[in-house]
Structure formats: C-alpha cells, structure tokens
Amino acid sequence: MTDTLDTTPDAFQARLQAFEGRPVGPPTVAPDEVNQAMIRHWVEAMGDENPVYLDEEAARANGFPGVVAPATMLQAWVMRGLRASLEADRARAEGSTADPTAYDELFLLLDGAGFTSVVATNCDQDYRRPLVLGDRLTATAVIEAVSAQKQTGLGDGHFVTTRLDFTDAAGAEVATMRFRILRFKPKPVTAEAPPAGTDAPRPRRPRPALTEDIAFFFEGAKEGKLLIQRCASCGKLRHPPLPACPHCRSFDWDTVESTGRGTVFSFVVTHYPQVPGFDYPLPIAVVELEEGTRIVAGLTGIDVGAIEIGMAVEVELVAVDEDLTLPMFRPAGPAATGAR
Amino acid sequence: MGFERSFAGTTAICGIGATEFSKASGRSELRLAVEAVAAALADAGIEPDEVDGLCTFSQDTNPEIDVARALGMGELSFFSRIHYGGGAACATVHQAAMAVATGTAEVVVCYRAFNERSGYRFGTGVQDRPPVANAENAAMAWNSPHGLLTPASWVAMFARRYMHLSGATSEDFGRVSVADRRHAATNPAAWFYGQPITLEDHQASRWIVEPLHLLDCCQETDGGQALVVTSLDRARSLPRPPAVIRAAAQGAGNQQHMMTSYYRDDMGGLPEMGVVGRQLWGTSGLGPADVQSAVLYDHFTPFVLCQLEELGFCGRGEAKDFLADGNIEIGGTLPVNTHGGQLGEGYLHGMNGIAEAVRQVRGTAVNQVPGTEHVLVTAGTGVPTSGLILGVDR
Numbered sequence: 194m195t196d197t198l199d200t201t202p203d204a205f206q207a208r209l210q211a212f213e214g215r216p217v218g219p220p221t222v223a224p225d226e227v228n229q230a231m232i233r234h235w236v237e238a239m240g241d242e243n244p245v246y247l248d249e250e251a252a253r254a255n256g257f258p259g260v261v262a263p264a265t266m267l268q269a270w271v272m273r274g275l276r277a278s279l280e281a282d283r284a285r286a287e288g289s290t291a292d293p294t295a296y297d298e299l300f301l302l303l304d305g306a307g308f309t310s311v312v313a314t315n316c317d318q319d320y321r322r323p324l325v326l327g328d329r330l331t332a333t334a335v336i337e338a339v340s341a342q343k344q345t346g347l348g349d350g351h352f353v354t355t356r357l358d359f360t361d362a363a364g365a366e367v368a369t370m371r372f373r374i375l376r377f378k379p380k381p382v383t384a385e386a387p388p389a390g391t392d393a394p395r396p397r398r399p400r401p402a403l404t405e406d407i408a409f410f411f412e413g414a415k416e417g418k419l420l421i422q423r424c425a426s427c428g429k430l431r432h433p434p435l436p437a438c439p440h441c442r443s444f445d446w447d448t449v450e451s452t453g454r455g456t457v458f459s460f461v462v463t464h465y466p467q468v469p470g471f472d473y474p475l476p477i478a479v480v481e482l483e484e485g486t487r488i489v490a491g492l493t494g495i496d497v498g499a500i501e502i503g504m505a506v507e508v509e510l511v512a513v514d515e516d517l518t519l520p521m522f523r524p525a526g527p528a529a530t531g532a533r
Numbered sequence: 534m535g536f537e538r539s540f541a542g543t544t545a546i547c548g549i550g551a552t553e554f555s556k557a558s559g560r561s562e563l564r565l566a567v568e569a570v571a572a573a574l575a576d577a578g579i580e581p582d583e584v585d586g587l588c589t590f591s592q593d594t595n596p597e598i599d600v601a602r603a604l605g606m607g608e609l610s611f612f613s614r615i616h617y618g619g620g621a622a623c624a625t626v627h628q629a630a631m632a633v634a635t636g637t638a639e640v641v642v643c644y645r646a647f648n649e650r651s652g653y654r655f656g657t658g659v660q661d662r663p664p665v666a667n668a669e670n671a672a673m674a675w676n677s678p679h680g681l682l683t684p685a686s687w688v689a690m691f692a693r694r695y696m697h698l699s700g701a702t703s704e705d706f707g708r709v710s711v712a713d714r715r716h717a718a719t720n721p722a723a724w725f726y727g728q729p730i731t732l733e734d735h736q737a738s739r740w741i742v743e744p745l746h747l748l749d750c751c752q753e754t755d756g757g758q759a760l761v762v763t764s765l766d767r768a769r770s771l772p773r774p775p776a777v778i779r780a781a782a783q784g785a786g787n788q789q790h791m792m793t794s795y796y797r798d799d800m801g802g803l804p805e806m807g808v809v810g811r812q813l814w815g816t817s818g819l820g821p822a823d824v825q826s827a828v829l830y831d832h833f834t835p836f837v838l839c840q841l842e843e844l845g846f847c848g849r850g851e852a853k854d855f856l857a858d859g860n861i862e863i864g865g866t867l868p869v870n871t872h873g874g875q876l877g878e879g880y881l882h883g884m885n886g887i888a889e890a891v892r893q894v895r896g897t898a899v900n901q902v903p904g905t906e907h908v909l910v911t912a913g914t915g916v917p918t919s920g921l922i923l924g925v926d927r
C-alpha cells in the first residue's frame with residue numbers, strides 16, 4: 194500500500210478499522226485486592242452512606258456474602274496511580290515510550306490526519322457480580338470500534354470505543370466497561386451552524402442583558418406585545434428605553450403597545466461570519482414604527498433581494514427559543530394595511 | 534486670554550515606534566506594547582526613566598504599570614485610559630498633551646497593542662447566556678439577539694441609509710479601498726505592500742454584510758504602536774523635528790450610541806465627528822484648505838465619505854464626487870491615508886495613522902506629500918471619537 198492510496202477517505206478508514214480488536218496493551222493487574230480502606234475513602238468522598246459498603250452485618254442483611262465494593266469503583270481497582278500515569282504521559286510526549294501501544298499508534302494516525310482534539314463522550318459498565326473484599330481484578334483493554342468520520346457539534350471526528358474486560362483471580366468475568374471518546378478536528382472560532390442531520394441541538398441566539406431599565410420590553414414580547422416606553426409626564430415615546438425622559442427629565446414612565454406597523458428605514462443582509470443560531474443570508478432592518486420610534490429587528494418571510502428602504506412591514510412576535518421572544522418584521526399584507 | 538496653559542501649539546509628538554504589523558505576532562500583547570513603547574522612546578531620544586505619564590485605550594489589555602515596570606520607568610504621575618474602542622486613538626494624544634501643558638507630566642507615552650487577528654477577534658465571543666446586566670451590555674440587547682453582531686454589520690446599516698440619502702454607490706466606497714491599497718503598495722511596513730487593487734477587485738470581492746464587500750473592511754492585525762508626547766520646548770531639543778499638536782479634540786454627538794446610533798433624525802452622518810471637526814478648526818484657526826493630507830479612520834470604507842463631509846472637505850452628500858478621479862490619492866487635492874490606512878497598512882485601532890501624520894510632518898513618509906504644513910488625523914467612527922491636527926514647527 195502506498196502513501197498516495199492511504200490518503201483517500203476509504204483507505205484511511207480501512208487503516209483505522211484495522212485497529213478494531215487489537216489489545217491496547219498487556220493486561221493490567223490491580224495493585225491491591227478489593228479492600229476496606231480504599232472503599233472507605235471512596236464512599237466518604239462520594240458522600241455515599243449505604244451501609245453495605247462498610248458494615249458486614251448490613252451487607253449480609255441485604256443478601257450479600259459480606260461487605261461489597263461500590264460498583265462504580267470498578268475502574269479504580271486497576272488504576273496505576275498518579276505518578277505512573279504522569280511518567281507514562283511524559284514518556285509519550287518525549288517519544289521515548291519503549292513499546293508503543295495500539296492506542297499510541299492509533300492516536301498518532303488520527304493526529305496526523307488533523308483529528309487532534311479529544312473529548313470523552315460516554316462510559317457504560319456491566320456488572321456480573323458484586324466485588325467483595327479480597328477480590329483481585331485484572332483488566333484487559335481492547336479497541337472495540339473506530340467509527341467512520343462523523344459530523345458533530347464540536348467538529349468532524351471519529352469515535353473510538355475501548356472495551357475493558359475485568360476478571361477475578363480465577364479468570365471469571367466480573368464486569369465489562371465500554372469507554373468512548375471522540376477524536377475531532379477543532380472548528381474555527383466563528384464556525385457555521387452544524388448542518389442539518391446532526392444530532393446536536395440547535396445553538397441558541399445570543400441572550401439580551403436584561404437590566405431593570407429594559408426588561409419590560411422582552412417580557413412584553415413574551416406576551417405577544419411590542420411595547421414602547423412612554424414618558425408618564427410629557428407623554429413622549431422613546432426607544433431604546435432610558436431611565437429618564439430626555440425631553441422633561443421625568444423618571445416616571447409607562448408603556449404603550451405598538452400597532453406593529455412600520456417601514457424599513459435601513460437594512461443589511463448578513464453573510465459572514467455565520468454565527469450558530471441564525472440562518473444565512475440573514476436580513477436585519479432598522480424599522481421606523483408608525484408611532485415614530487425606530488427599532489432594530491430581523492426580517493422574516495421576505496426575499497432578501499426584494500427588501501427596499503420605505504417598504505411597509507408589520508411585526509410578528511417570534512419565540513426563537515423557549516425563553517426568548519423577539520419582534521421580527523414581515524412585509525405588510527394588503528389586509529394588514531387596509532382593514533386595521 | 535487664558536490660553537497660556539493650552540496644549541495647542543505648546544506640545545508635540547517627539548517620537549513614534551511600532552512593532553511589525555502581522556497576522557500572528559507569536560508573542561504576548563504586553564510584549565508588543567513594551568516593544569512599541571521602547572521603540573518610540575528610542576526614536577524620541579528619551580530614556581524610559583524620564584517617562585512620567587502613560588495613556589492608552591480602556592480596551593487595551595496592557596496595564597500602564599506593567600509597561601512601566603518592564604521598561605524601568607519608575608514613578609508615574611499621570612495615567613489615563615480612554616473608552617469607546619478606536620474612538621480613543623487621537624484622544625490619547627489629546628490627554629497626554631493636556632497633562633504636559635498643565636504640568637501634570639513631562640513625558641507621556643501613548644500606546645495600543647493587541648493580537649487582534651491571532652488572539653481575541655472583535656465580533657466574536659457570543660455566548661448562550663445573558664451577559665452581566667449593566668447598561669453597556671444592555672445596549673447590545675437591541676442588536677445581538679437579531680444577529681446584528683459585528684462591527685461590519687453595524688456600519689453596513691449606516692452605509693445603506695447613507696447610500697439612500699446621498700446616492701453614493703458601492704463603487705464610491707470601493708474608491709476608498711483602491712486609494713488605501715495604492716498607498717500601501719509602496720509602503721514596505723504595510724501588510725499589503727506591493728498589492729494594489731482595482732475597483733473591479735473590490736466589486737468582485739465577496740459580501741460580508743450587504744452593502745459591504747470584503748474589500749470595504751479593514752484588516753485584522755497583530756501589533757503595537759506608541760507615540761511620545763512632550764512640551765514643544767523639550768521637543769525642540771530632541772533629535773527629531775517636532776510634530777506640533779495644533780489641535781486635539783474629543784466628540785460625542787447628540788443621541789449617541791456605540792456603533793448603532795440608528796435613532797437620530799439623520800442617520801446619514803457622523804455628527805460626533807462634526808463635534809470633533811468644529812473644535813479642531815476652531816482651536817487651530819485652520820480650515821480644510823490648510824491641510825495637505827488627512828488620515829481618516831477607515832475600519833470600513835463608507836465612514837471615510839461621511840468624515841469628508843463632517844470635517845468640511847465637501848458638502849453633505851458630496852463625498853462621492855469629492856473622491857472621484859483619484860482625488861484622495863497621492864497627487865490629488867487631499868491625499869487620504871498615505872500609509873495605506875487600516876485597510877492597507879494595518880489595523881492598529883487608529884494609532885498607526887497618527888504615526889503616519891507625524892512622518893508627513895517630519896517629511897519622512899514613504900508617500901510624502903510635498904509642502905506639508907498640517908495633517909489632520911481622526912479616530913474611530915460610529916463611536917464617540919477624537920481627532921488631531923499636527924503641524925510643522927514654524
């Protein structure tokens with residue numbers, strides 16, 4: 194096989210899949226038997242007050258042969274400790290690892306193809322029997338699956354599933370653990386929204402900072418109203434809201450509900466950068482309401498090539514997500530301009 | 534008359550210094566600031582321990598005290614920060630000059646340094662949770678939930694209205710870009726050195742936010758720029774010819790917003806620059822015919838047209854005619870952004886434009902305008918802003 198062939202997606206995937214079934218390294222034998230001291234530290238740290246982990250009598254009363262280890266301690270029994278982990282990381286970083294594991298080879302291959310970032314996605318454990326004091330575990334890790342390239346919210350990447358088979362001193366299986374990570378190509382900061390068909394939830398729009406001066410506007414929008422602040426002293430309208438009236442300096446104000454009718458005073462069509470939460474090209478206008486105030490708002494239900502300054506528009510209050518409703522504007526229909 | 538303590542005509546820029554302008558400096562913003570300040574002091578022939586004042590932007594991440602410690606400046610008696618993004622540029626010199634004129638400080642260095650391309654880029658950082666509820670963040674509540682998120686989009690909203698009112702076209706905006714790139718093409722310090730563009734290139738460049746094309750938008754740059762301000766008397770004893778501060782001013786307009794002043798009766802102008810311009814001409818006793826070149830803030834091309842009008846170089850709505858036929862290029866009646874501007878040289882938040890004005894006054898610019906007596910410089914547009922007139926020492 195030549196390098197040229199290797200660079201095709203199919204050939205790359207074949208190289209990744211060749212790792213499936215390969216042991217990650219030699220089996221790991223637990224440095225300690227399942228013991229009361231480690232269990233005690235664990236349940237104290239976790240705040241788990243179940244007596245079956247510490248009290249022989251309580252364990253028997255619950256049908257166990259004696260004190261049992263918390264099931265989720267499974268992996269803790271075969272961990273090699275901080276110092277050994279750090280030394281192994283250092284050796285890998287320096288390239289001085291004596292025997293590269295299948296992991297080392299797989300990650301080198303993925304790094305080389307740009308999948309340089311990693312995130313743990315999920316971990317499942319299946320237990321065959323409770324672990325009791327005196328058990329000594331051995332874990333054998335196997336690369337179970339390397340997925341085809343997937344689009345994710347983080348970026349394109351490959352899921353790598355590792356299976357750990359845990360056996361006791363007699364060689365009987367006591368538990369299995371599957372651990373999945375995503376190795377991915379990090380996206381640029383201003384990334385496009387994930388394409389349709391990916392299972393990431395649609396990102397939400399930027400949130401407004403709601404001070405006491407402006408919160409009423411967004412609360413009104415949630416109730417289906419486009420509100421304009423009004424000076425309670427001289428009656429002049431103002432938007433964006435302010436704590437005092439620039440005309441008479443009064444701090445007293447109330448609101449009026451706009452008819453929602455207005456005209457496009459200016460507008461843009463945004464193409465770049467494409468921020469998650471919006472659809473592009475994105476038309477946005479300054480709308481002059483018939484009450485006289487102006488407001489920035491997205492345009493909806495409109496051909497971006499047909500927007501003109503002066504065109505009549507009417508408001509539509511759009512719930513863009515579960516807790517944000519925004520006034521948006523669409524071309525005014527004949528009914529809207531005539532009948533009302 | 535009480536003018537004896539004015540900074541105008543009694544203070545000067547005596548040193549300028551910058552790092553290279555790049556897309557990835559590979560070093561910290563603080564290091565860029567320190568390098569630029571050291572270079573400006575070396576240019577001025579002043580030792581760092583003689584500096585007693587520092588002035589920068591509120592947005593700058595490099596504290597005055599860090600710069601002072603790094604260069605062994607010792608004690609400071611004046612330090613000041615100016616708000617509103619690029620609107621701060623000329624105001625740093627303004628405040629430095631006031632400090633010198635009042636005896637608050639003798640030598641003040643103004644600086645700005647950032648990794649605006651490789652580090653934090655403006656217009657990014659949108660988050661799926663509400664920003665802290667204060668007035669500054671609440672101002673964005675009218676825009677960001679609708680996707681009006683970037684400086685380009687805020688300016689584009691003005692540009693559309695300006696086109697509607699004045700009849701200016703995208704080609705007219707493009708002529709600013711062509712002029713800047715022509716000047717950058719002969720400036721070895723410019724990012725776009727040797728790369729002029731045509732109006733066709735401008736028109737063919739992709740949309741960023743209609744009506745703005747890519748080539749209507751300035752660069753994003755990593756770098757640092759510093760300027761040294763002292764008294765004219767002191768400057769006369771230094772190696773470089775002084776660039777005399779003939780006038781300096783700040784301005785905020787009526788019903789001013791930050792980049793989104795969409796609620797004024799007239800959305801076709803930059804009244805805040807009018808506030809600056811009236812003060813500059815009033816203080817200096819000069820008029821538009823008395824400056825031989827101008828450095829007009831050009832983060833986006835449309836506001837260069839508005840500035841020509843606000844500063845009185847032409848009438849309202851006439852900028853499109855004023856800049857036709859290469860009139861703002863070298864050889865025209867008012868060469869603009871002779872270093873290439875922020876579209877061509879680099880985006881140093883306007884501070885590199887002040888350095889260019891100093892070079893024009895010294896007679897050392899790469900695109901030198903013959904017979905230069907005075908140069909006008911402006912700071913950020915669409916925001917509360919500032920301006921300067923620098924002149925030859927006579």
Ligand SMILES: [Zn+2]
Nearest residue numbers: 424427438441
């Ligand atoms: Zn009032």
